[in-house]
Amino acid sequence: MEEMRAAGATRLKVLNSLPRQHQDYFFGEVRKLCANFIASGDTPIALRESGALELFSEVMAKLLGAGSSGNLMASNKDTGAIERDWRVDHDPSRDGRVSWLVSEIGGRQALAHRNEDIRRRLYGRWRKGGYTVEQLAEGHVADLAVEPEEPYEDEDNRKIWRGLLAAAKLEFGPNEDVSIVLDLLANDSEIQSAFGSEWPIRMIADTLNQRSPHRLWTDERVDNAKKRLRTWLGRLRREYRIDSADLMDLLARYARRQQEAENVGA
Amino acid sequence: MTSADSKQTLRALFAPQVDDALGRQRDDTDTLPTLERRVELYLRAVHGARPATEEQRADARRRILEAMTVDMAETSTVARATVSQETQALRKATANTSQGSRLLDVLRDALIRPLMTPIVTGGPWRLAAISFATLVFAGVAWSAVWFYAARAAESVIASWVDSEAKSGRAYSCGSQGIGGFPVRIELSCVGLNVTLANAAQPTLIVNELQTVVSPLAPHTLVTTINGPISVRSNQSATLVGDWSRARLTLQSSPDSLRQVSLALDEPTFSRLSRGSKEPVFVGGRLEFGAAPAGISDIKIVAHATGVSFPEGDPITAQPFLADISAVLRNLPKSPERLAVLLHNWQSRGGSLEVIEARIQQGDAVAMGTGQLRLNDAGRIEGVLSVAATDTYQQLARTYSLDAKSGTRERERIAQSLLSDSRSQSRSLGTPETAQPADRRSADERYRPQTMQRQAEKMEIPIRFVDGRVYLEFTPIGEIAPLF
Numbered sequence: 219m220e221e222m223r224a225a226g227a228t229r230l231k232v233l234n235s236l237p238r239q240h241q242d243y244f245f246g247e248v249r250k251l252c253a254n255f256i257a258s259g260d261t262p263i264a265l266r267e268s269g270a271l272e273l274f275s276e277v278m279a280k281l282l283g284a285g286s287s288g289n290l291m292a293s294n295k296d297t298g299a300i301e302r303d304w305r306v307d308h309d310p311s312r313d314g315r316v317s318w319l320v321s322e323i324g325g326r327q328a329l330a331h332r333n334e335d336i337r338r339r340l341y342g343r344w345r346k347g348g349y350t351v352e353q354l355a356e357g358h359v360a361d362l363a364v365e366p367e368e369p370y371e372d373e374d375n376r377k378i379w380r381g382l383l384a385a386a387k388l389e390f391g392p393n394e395d396v397s398i399v400l401d402l403l404a405n406d407s408e409i410q411s412a413f414g415s416e417w418p419i420r421m422i423a424d425t426l427n428q429r430s431p432h433r434l435w436t437d438e439r440v441d442n443a444k445k446r447l448r449t450w451l452g453r454l455r456r457e458y459r460i461d462s463a464d465l466m467d468l469l470a471r472y473a474r475r476q477q478e479a480e481n482v483g484a
Numbered sequence: 485m486t487s488a489d490s491k492q493t494l495r496a497l498f499a500p501q502v503d504d505a506l507g508r509q510r511d512d513t514d515t516l517p518t519l520e521r522r523v524e525l526y527l528r529a530v531h532g533a534r535p536a537t538e539e540q541r542a543d544a545r546r547r548i549l550e551a552m553t554v555d556m557a558e559t560s561t562v563a564r565a566t567v568s569q570e571t572q573a574l575r576k577a578t579a580n581t582s583q584g585s586r587l588l589d590v591l592r593d594a595l596i597r598p599l600m601t602p603i604v605t606g607g608p609w610r611l612a613a614i615s616f617a618t619l620v621f622a623g624v625a626w627s628a629v630w631f632y633a634a635r636a637a638e639s640v641i642a643s644w645v646d647s648e649a650k651s652g653r654a655y656s657c658g659s660q661g662i663g664g665f666p667v668r669i670e671l672s673c674v675g676l677n678v679t680l681a682n683a684a685q686p687t688l689i690v691n692e693l694q695t696v697v698s699p700l701a702p703h704t705l706v707t708t709i710n711g712p713i714s715v716r717s718n719q720s721a722t723l724v725g726d727w728s729r730a731r732l733t734l735q736s737s738p739d740s741l742r743q744v745s746l747a748l749d750e751p752t753f754s755r756l757s758r759g760s761k762e763p764v765f766v767g768g769r770l771e772f773g774a775a776p777a778g779i780s781d782i783k784i785v786a787h788a789t790g791v792s793f794p795e796g797d798p799i800t801a802q803p804f805l806a807d808i809s810a811v812l813r814n815l816p817k818s819p820e821r822l823a824v825l826l827h828n829w830q831s832r833g834g835s836l837e838v839i840e841a842r843i844q845q846g847d848a849v850a851m852g853t854g855q856l857r858l859n860d861a862g863r864i865e866g867v868l869s870v871a872a873t874d875t876y877q878q879l880a881r882t883y884s885l886d887a888k889s890g891t892r893e894r895e896r897i898a899q900s901l902l903s904d905s906r907s908q909s910r911s912l913g914t915p916e917t918a919q920p921a922d923r924r925s926a927d928e929r930y931r932p933q934t935m936q937r938q939a940e941k942m943e944i945p946i947r948f949v950d951g952r953v954y955l956e957f958t959p960i961g962e963i964a965p966l967f
Contacts, residue, residue: 226555227516233525234517245529260768271530275547278529282522283551335554375490382497385556403493410489413496451498458552459518462498471553 226284229322232315233281243310244319249274251324255333276332277323285457374470379404381469384476389450395443396450402426417444522548626666633699634662634669641671641695652821654679664696671695686717703742707732714756724761727751745773767791768803780832782812798891798898799845799879808841823967830858830967838868845901848875856948862965863951870944875901877942883958 233241253270261269305314322328383404390396399422402409409425412418419437426435455465517525526544527536536544645655658675671694678688692710711726728750735743753765768790777783788806795801814834816825835857842851850873856866872880875897882893947954953961 230522231516234521241525241528248529275530278526279547279551280554282517282526282548283553283555284516285552285555286516372490375494378494379490403497407489410493413489413493415496417496447497454556458555459516460552461519464519464549466494466498468549468552468556471549472556475553475557 224286225322226281227286229281229319230284232319236313236315236319240310240313240316244316245278247316247320248277248324251320252277252329255326255329259333272336273329273333276336277329280332280335281323374466377470377473378466379473380476381471381473385454385469385472386447386450390446395439396446398426399440399443400447419444519545519548630665630669630699633697633702636702637669637671637697637705638662652680667698669697669699671697686715686723689714689716703736705734705736707734722756723753723764724756725751725753740776743773743775745771747771763794764796765791765793777811780814780817782815783810784812785809798895799901802845802898802901804843804845806841806843809839810841811837811839813837826858826862826967830860830862834858835866841868845875847873848901849873850876852946854946858966859950861950862967864948864963864966865950866948868946868948870946872942872944877944880942880944880955883955883960 233244236244249270252274253266256266256269256273304318305312307313310316383400386397386400390400402422402425406425409418409422412421417440419440423435423437423440426433426440451465454468455462458465458468460468523541523544526548527540530544531540648655656677656679657673658677660671660673662669662671664670673693673695674691676688676690676693678690680687690709690711690713693707694710695705695707697705709730709732711730713725715723715725727748730746730748730751733743733745734741748767748770751765751767751770752763754761754763756762767788769788770791771787772784773786774782774784786806786808788804790803791806792803793800812834813836814829814832816828816832816834835855837855838853840851840853842849844850850870852868852870854866854868856864856868859865879894879897882890882897884890885893945956947956948963951963951965952959953963
């Protein structure tokens with residue numbers, strides 16, 4: 219998985235590093251491959267053009283949504299392996315980087331995956347016998363209808379908290395200090411009201427000591443958890459090269475995605 | 485918590501740090517484009533060099549953030565969680581199949597050890613002899629495993645047939661066989677005959693069933709159903725069905741059935757009457773799935789593409805797409821005859837909750853949701869609230885006309901549906917020519933919302949009162965008691 223992610227980041231880096239003429243050529247080639255892919259399937263002729271554009275948009279979004287790997291060794295190893303084979307040429311059709319990108323993005327299997335992503339978005343996840351229809355649940359549609367204009371509205375805040383907690387669960391174990399502190403921050407209104415430009419470290423430690431007397435929480439321990447938490451958030455920002463507002467947006471969307479997955483699983 | 489406090493805490497958490505800048509210098513992410521740059525690339529790729537509108541830009545940004553969300557969900561952290569779950573599952577499976585594992589361990593050791601033993605300890609003849617003996621042993625052991633698994637599969641099927649017989653359904657094969665050695669187990673049944681205890685009810689005859697199961701994954705049975713099938717009754721008419729491919733998949737856990745799914749490609753069902761064959765149902769593809777959802781509920785999904793009833797109403801004679809997602813609530817556990825089962829289901833307060841049903845023909849869309857149940861007399865009660873677009877609204881109005889005018893009007897609507905579906909480049913929403921190309925892909929994510937808005941134009945309740953069906957207050961049909 220780490221290597222797959224590194225490969226995704228490498229593709230994006232390569233695309234970003236290409237001259238504009240090469241990029242445009244690459245876009246055109248992938249467009250053609252998408253059209254051929256759709257034409258080779260059972261899509262009615264009348265729907266092929268729009269289907270090809272949908273697929274192409276999906277391919278591009280996937281390519282451009284890649285984040286860098288946290289594992290630098292995997293990332294560098296992957297990049298290095300490709301660099302050795304690259305042939306740089308003024309003619310995009312003979313440029314090794316473009317050829318590699320096209321082969322990575324426009325392969326039949328890759329396009330089939332993107333096509334499946336589109337179907338899943340429309341009909342839900344395939345579960346051996348049918349696409350579970352998840353999109354049309356009332357809550358989901360209502361959710362989609364709300365496009366946050368002001369990122370600090372109540373509902374958005376709740377989504378950000380939910381996304382933050384869900385994403386943190388994947389990064390930290392439930393008994394790790396970071397998880398315990400984050401859970402407290404999300405749910406304790408007194409602690410929240412004590413937040414200013416500085417963290418209420420002492421108050422957090424005292425509250426945690428009251429809640430679980432068998433574990434000793436010191437200022438240093440809370441501060442350490444805070445550092446780990448902020449380091450992780452900083453890493454997320456760097457992995458996607460986004461600012462804090464966009465990271466909050468990302469987490470809110472992640473919360474919605476998790477919620478949809480839970481709704482489907484329920 | 486107050487929203488202001490919550491916001492303040494989030495701001496403190498997400499505040500940029502000096503470490504961020506340092507991290508940026510020391511890691512490799514500098515060469516990844518910023519979000520703004522990604523948006524520019526997306527716009528240029530999808531819309532070309534022309535300046536993008538604000539709406540297109542917002543769509544592109546949203547789209548990329550969504551892709552990042554997917555990427556985030558697929559990252560190594562998720563992989564670690566998955567690996568952890570898989571490890572746990574593997575441990576559990578290992579514990580459950582300790583005997584099998586021990587046998588595999590023995591086989592592995594027996595196969596690999598001789599090859600790993602240095603030649604100096606014996607000599608080429610000894611190595612060859614050991615290898616040969618190992619291969620023979622492995623072959624015998626695998627054969628034993630295969631035959632054991634084959635007998636186990638036969639036993640499972642036999643017990644299921646017995647339980648079905650108790651429920652009034654008898655299964656018999658004209659000829660049956662077992663094969664697939666050594667890699668898998670194939671059970672075949674040619675001329676399957678399904679008869680019901682009630683002689684007045686029809687008999688089902690299936691040309692051939694082929695069930696495949698791997699000895700290493702005995703809980704997944706994949707059955708290919710080769711047509712044709714025929715339904716015979718006491719009357720002369722016989723229903724015949726055929727398809728290009730039909731596959732039934734059963735997944736079970738040691739305790740229970742986990743999932744059933746059926747997919748039919750190009751199904752055709754025809755009525756045979758006095759030597760003539762009249763197609764009653766044709767389709768591009770049918771998919772059906774069911775899985776337990778809780779203690780006594782079953783979640784069902786179905787998807788049909790390009791299906792039609794050529795002999796039916798002028799509207800249903802035109803191809804349509806249908807999706808349904810529903811939950812059967814409070815199902816009785818014990819297998820019973822269908823009528824008994826339905827009666828028990830009714831007495832337990834069972835219901836069918838239609839979470840979402842959708843029918844689409846060209847640009848016309850109807851979506852329904854609601855709950856149905858049976859009354860004491862076995863008749864359907866309940867309401868489906870249907871939201872429909874213009875065409876289906878017109879269709880609804882035809883039922884308030886007299887029979888002749890209504891039929892004529894429905895034929896006219898069917899013709900318009902047919903021409904719509906030919907002229908539309910998309911099956912949903914706005915015609916392609918009226919829709920900027922750049923909006924299409926982004927709109928896909930909001931397709932349900934768009935449809936919802938379209939469909940909100942008119943709400944039509946379909947009421948079921950003691951088996952009689954009403955389109956709001958206009959009677960349109962009646963359904964016989966189900967028990």
